[in-house]
Amino acid sequence: MFKINVNNKEHSVSCTSDRILLDVLREDLRLTGTKRGCDIGVCGTCTVLIDGKVRRACKVKIGDVAEGKVLTIEGLSQV
Ligand code: FES
Structure with a gap:
């Protein structure tokens, strides 16, 4: 189980540590x-900001x- 903060909201995601962020965003969090x-x-x-830095979600x-x-x-x- 991982806790992840997305768009200033905490989410709990049940998966292994090697699951790709893009899949979590699209499939788990919709x-x-x-x-x-x-x-x-x-x-x-698939670009997102992680701690203010530009990252490719398909590679994280x-x-x-x-x-x-x-x-x-x-x-x-929302900003
Ligand atoms: S899907 Fe093309 S850079 Fe991630």
Whole structure:
């Protein structure tokens, strides 16, 4: 079980540490504003901010962001 902060809201996600952040956002949290494109870190359609830094969600494992804050396009629209 991982706790993850997305758009200033805490979520608990039951998965292994190597699950890809993009899958968690789209499939578990239903935040489909983060898009799947190339799935290899090139196109940028899956871009999110993690602790204020631009990252490709298709290349980030959930275990690497468990302590961080993720901001998606849905979160940006609330700012
Ligand atoms: S899906 Fe293309 S960079 Fe992530």
